[in-house]
Amino acid sequence: NAGVTQTPKFRVLKTGQSMTLLCAQDMNHEYMYWYRQDPGMGLRLIHYSVGEGTTAKGEVPDGYNVSRLKKQNFLLGLESAAPSQTSVYFCASSPRATWYNEQFFGPGTRLTVL
Protein backbone atom coordinates (compact mmCIF):
# COMPACT_ATOMS: atom_id res chain seq x y z
CA ASN A 1 0.00 0.00 0.00
CA ALA A 2 1.28 3.45 -0.92
CA GLY A 3 -0.85 5.19 1.74
CA VAL A 4 -1.33 8.87 0.91
CA THR A 5 0.54 10.26 -2.06
CA GLN A 6 0.80 13.86 -3.24
CA THR A 7 1.70 15.29 -6.63
CA PRO A 8 3.83 17.34 -7.22
CA LYS A 9 6.43 17.39 -4.43
CA PHE A 10 7.72 20.88 -5.30
CA ARG A 11 6.39 23.74 -7.39
CA VAL A 12 7.31 27.35 -8.06
CA LEU A 13 4.59 29.63 -9.40
CA LYS A 14 4.44 33.24 -10.41
CA THR A 15 1.77 35.50 -8.92
CA GLY A 16 -1.50 35.03 -10.76
CA GLN A 17 -0.75 31.55 -12.12
CA SER A 18 -3.02 28.62 -11.36
CA MET A 19 -2.28 25.06 -10.39
CA THR A 20 -3.84 21.90 -9.01
CA LEU A 21 -2.40 19.70 -6.28
CA LEU A 22 -3.41 16.06 -6.41
CA CYS A 23 -3.86 13.80 -3.40
CA ALA A 24 -4.53 10.08 -3.67
CA GLN A 25 -5.11 7.45 -0.96
CA ASP A 26 -5.42 3.70 -1.32
CA MET A 27 -6.80 2.92 2.17
CA ASN A 28 -10.49 3.35 1.27
CA HIS A 29 -10.80 6.20 3.78
CA GLU A 30 -13.98 8.26 3.92
CA TYR A 31 -12.51 11.56 5.11
CA MET A 32 -9.88 13.60 3.35
CA TYR A 33 -8.27 16.93 4.25
CA TRP A 34 -6.04 19.64 2.89
CA TYR A 35 -3.82 21.55 5.32
CA ARG A 36 -1.18 24.19 4.97
CA GLN A 37 1.78 24.35 7.35
CA ASP A 38 3.58 27.63 7.99
CA PRO A 39 6.31 28.38 10.56
CA GLY A 40 4.80 29.23 13.94
CA MET A 41 1.26 28.58 12.69
CA GLY A 42 1.07 24.82 12.75
CA LEU A 43 -1.29 22.90 10.52
CA ARG A 44 -4.31 24.87 9.38
CA LEU A 45 -7.25 23.19 7.69
CA ILE A 46 -8.07 24.59 4.25
CA HIS A 47 -10.89 22.30 3.06
CA TYR A 48 -12.08 18.84 3.89
CA SER A 49 -14.37 16.13 2.55
CA VAL A 50 -16.47 13.57 4.40
CA GLY A 51 -17.17 11.48 1.33
CA GLU A 52 -17.14 11.26 -2.44
CA GLY A 53 -18.82 14.28 -4.00
CA THR A 54 -18.81 16.36 -0.79
CA THR A 55 -16.52 19.18 0.30
CA ALA A 56 -16.57 21.79 3.07
CA LYS A 57 -14.56 24.83 4.13
CA GLY A 58 -12.00 24.67 6.88
CA GLU A 59 -10.23 27.41 8.79
CA VAL A 60 -8.44 29.13 5.87
CA PRO A 61 -10.38 28.41 2.63
CA ASP A 62 -9.99 31.74 0.81
CA GLY A 63 -8.13 31.49 -2.49
CA TYR A 64 -8.52 27.71 -2.72
CA ASN A 65 -11.04 25.34 -4.26
CA VAL A 66 -11.34 21.57 -3.96
CA SER A 67 -13.06 18.67 -5.60
CA ARG A 68 -13.58 15.03 -4.69
CA LEU A 69 -15.03 13.31 -7.69
CA LYS A 70 -13.63 9.92 -6.69
CA LYS A 71 -13.34 8.55 -3.17
CA GLN A 72 -9.61 8.00 -3.45
CA ASN A 73 -8.72 11.45 -4.83
CA PHE A 74 -8.89 14.95 -3.39
CA LEU A 75 -7.78 17.88 -5.54
CA LEU A 76 -6.74 21.32 -4.28
CA GLY A 77 -6.81 24.19 -6.77
CA LEU A 78 -5.28 27.64 -6.66
CA GLU A 79 -6.98 29.80 -9.28
CA SER A 80 -4.74 32.87 -8.98
CA ALA A 81 -1.70 32.25 -6.81
CA ALA A 82 -0.49 34.91 -4.36
CA PRO A 83 2.81 35.11 -2.41
CA SER A 84 0.78 34.58 0.81
CA GLN A 85 0.05 31.06 -0.46
CA THR A 86 3.73 30.10 -0.25
CA SER A 87 3.61 27.17 2.16
CA VAL A 88 3.92 23.43 2.58
CA TYR A 89 0.64 21.70 1.74
CA PHE A 90 -0.31 18.41 3.32
CA CYS A 91 -3.11 16.10 2.36
CA ALA A 92 -4.46 13.65 4.91
CA SER A 93 -7.11 10.97 5.11
CA SER A 94 -8.88 9.16 7.91
CA PRO A 95 -11.37 6.31 8.26
CA ARG A 96 -14.79 7.09 9.68
CA ALA A 97 -14.81 4.75 12.64
CA THR A 98 -12.09 5.61 15.14
CA TRP A 99 -12.99 8.13 17.89
CA TYR A 100 -9.50 9.59 17.91
CA ASN A 101 -9.68 10.07 14.16
CA GLU A 102 -6.10 9.13 13.30
CA GLN A 103 -5.16 11.07 10.23
CA PHE A 104 -2.69 9.67 7.71
CA PHE A 105 -0.63 12.33 6.03
CA GLY A 106 1.06 12.51 2.67
CA PRO A 107 4.68 13.69 2.26
CA GLY A 108 3.69 17.28 1.44
CA THR A 109 4.01 19.69 -1.48
CA ARG A 110 6.36 22.64 -1.13
CA LEU A 111 4.88 25.59 -3.03
CA THR A 112 6.63 28.89 -3.60
CA VAL A 113 4.76 31.79 -5.18
CA LEU A 114 6.99 34.56 -6.49
Added chain:
Amino acid sequence: QKEVEQDPGPLSVPEGAIVSLNCTYSNSAFQYFMWYRQYSRKGPELLMYTYSSGNKEDGRFTAQVDKSSKYISLFIRDSQPSDSATYLCAMSDTGGFKTIFGAGTRLFVKA
Protein backbone atom coordinates in the same frame (compact mmCIF):
# COMPACT_ATOMS: atom_id res chain seq x y z
CA GLN B 1 -5.69 33.98 21.04
CA LYS B 2 -4.99 30.62 19.45
CA GLU B 3 -7.08 27.69 20.62
CA VAL B 4 -3.93 25.64 21.16
CA GLU B 5 -0.58 27.07 22.27
CA GLN B 6 2.68 25.18 21.92
CA ASP B 7 6.22 26.44 22.46
CA PRO B 8 8.02 26.06 19.10
CA GLY B 9 11.42 25.49 20.68
CA PRO B 10 13.87 24.36 19.52
CA LEU B 11 14.56 22.11 22.48
CA SER B 12 18.00 20.52 22.56
CA VAL B 13 18.82 17.71 25.01
CA PRO B 14 21.59 15.11 25.42
CA GLU B 15 20.91 11.47 24.63
CA GLY B 16 19.29 9.69 27.56
CA ALA B 17 17.56 12.79 28.95
CA ILE B 18 13.90 12.95 29.92
CA VAL B 19 12.02 15.29 27.61
CA SER B 20 8.84 17.14 28.50
CA LEU B 21 6.73 18.67 25.73
CA ASN B 22 3.63 20.68 26.56
CA CYS B 23 0.54 22.35 25.14
CA THR B 24 -2.11 24.56 26.63
CA TYR B 25 -5.57 25.06 25.20
CA SER B 26 -8.54 27.32 25.75
CA ASN B 27 -11.55 25.28 24.58
CA SER B 28 -12.90 23.33 27.55
CA ALA B 29 -14.92 21.16 25.14
CA PHE B 30 -11.79 19.37 23.93
CA GLN B 31 -11.91 15.76 25.07
CA TYR B 32 -9.66 13.89 22.66
CA PHE B 33 -5.94 14.56 22.74
CA MET B 34 -3.24 13.36 20.42
CA TRP B 35 0.46 13.75 19.75
CA TYR B 36 1.87 13.57 16.24
CA ARG B 37 5.56 13.27 15.35
CA GLN B 38 6.90 14.88 12.19
CA TYR B 39 10.36 14.15 10.86
CA SER B 40 12.05 16.74 8.67
CA ARG B 41 10.41 17.05 5.24
CA LYS B 42 7.84 14.36 6.04
CA GLY B 43 4.17 14.34 6.94
CA PRO B 44 3.08 14.00 10.60
CA GLU B 45 2.40 10.53 12.03
CA LEU B 46 0.19 9.74 15.02
CA LEU B 47 2.29 8.88 18.05
CA MET B 48 -0.19 8.66 20.91
CA TYR B 49 -3.81 9.42 21.71
CA THR B 50 -5.78 9.80 24.93
CA TYR B 51 -9.34 10.53 25.96
CA SER B 52 -10.18 12.99 28.73
CA SER B 53 -7.87 13.30 31.75
CA GLY B 54 -5.18 10.96 32.98
CA ASN B 55 -2.01 9.28 31.82
CA LYS B 56 -1.24 6.84 29.05
CA GLU B 57 2.07 5.07 28.64
CA ASP B 58 3.53 3.43 25.53
CA GLY B 59 7.11 2.27 25.82
CA ARG B 60 9.32 5.31 26.43
CA PHE B 61 6.44 7.71 25.83
CA THR B 62 3.85 8.97 28.35
CA ALA B 63 0.97 11.27 27.49
CA GLN B 64 -0.63 13.23 30.30
CA VAL B 65 -3.81 15.31 30.27
CA ASP B 66 -4.93 17.75 32.96
CA LYS B 67 -8.31 19.07 31.85
CA SER B 68 -8.74 21.25 34.94
CA SER B 69 -5.66 23.22 33.92
CA LYS B 70 -6.23 22.79 30.16
CA TYR B 71 -2.71 21.42 29.87
CA ILE B 72 -1.34 18.36 28.13
CA SER B 73 2.16 16.89 28.17
CA LEU B 74 4.24 14.30 26.37
CA PHE B 75 7.18 12.80 28.23
CA ILE B 76 9.96 10.93 26.48
CA ARG B 77 12.23 8.79 28.67
CA ASP B 78 15.76 7.76 27.68
CA SER B 79 15.62 10.03 24.64
CA GLN B 80 17.43 8.88 21.51
CA PRO B 81 18.83 10.78 18.50
CA SER B 82 16.09 9.10 16.46
CA ASP B 83 13.54 11.04 18.56
CA SER B 84 14.77 14.26 16.93
CA ALA B 85 11.66 15.59 15.20
CA THR B 86 8.86 18.12 15.55
CA TYR B 87 6.11 17.08 17.95
CA LEU B 88 2.61 18.44 17.36
CA CYS B 89 -0.15 18.25 19.90
CA ALA B 90 -3.66 17.89 18.51
CA MET B 91 -7.13 17.86 20.00
CA SER B 92 -10.80 17.71 19.12
CA ASP B 93 -14.09 18.15 20.93
CA THR B 94 -16.45 15.62 19.41
CA GLY B 95 -13.99 12.91 18.45
CA GLY B 96 -15.00 13.63 14.92
CA PHE B 97 -13.00 14.70 12.00
CA LYS B 98 -12.12 18.30 12.89
CA THR B 99 -8.84 18.36 14.75
CA ILE B 100 -6.94 21.44 15.97
CA PHE B 101 -3.16 21.21 15.84
CA GLY B 102 -0.53 23.04 17.84
CA ALA B 103 2.32 24.76 16.03
CA GLY B 104 4.76 21.99 16.99
CA THR B 105 7.93 21.85 19.12
CA ARG B 106 11.22 21.04 17.42
CA LEU B 107 13.28 18.57 19.46
CA PHE B 108 16.96 17.77 18.94
CA VAL B 109 18.54 14.87 20.84
CA LYS B 110 22.33 15.03 20.72
CA ALA B 111 24.36 11.81 20.71
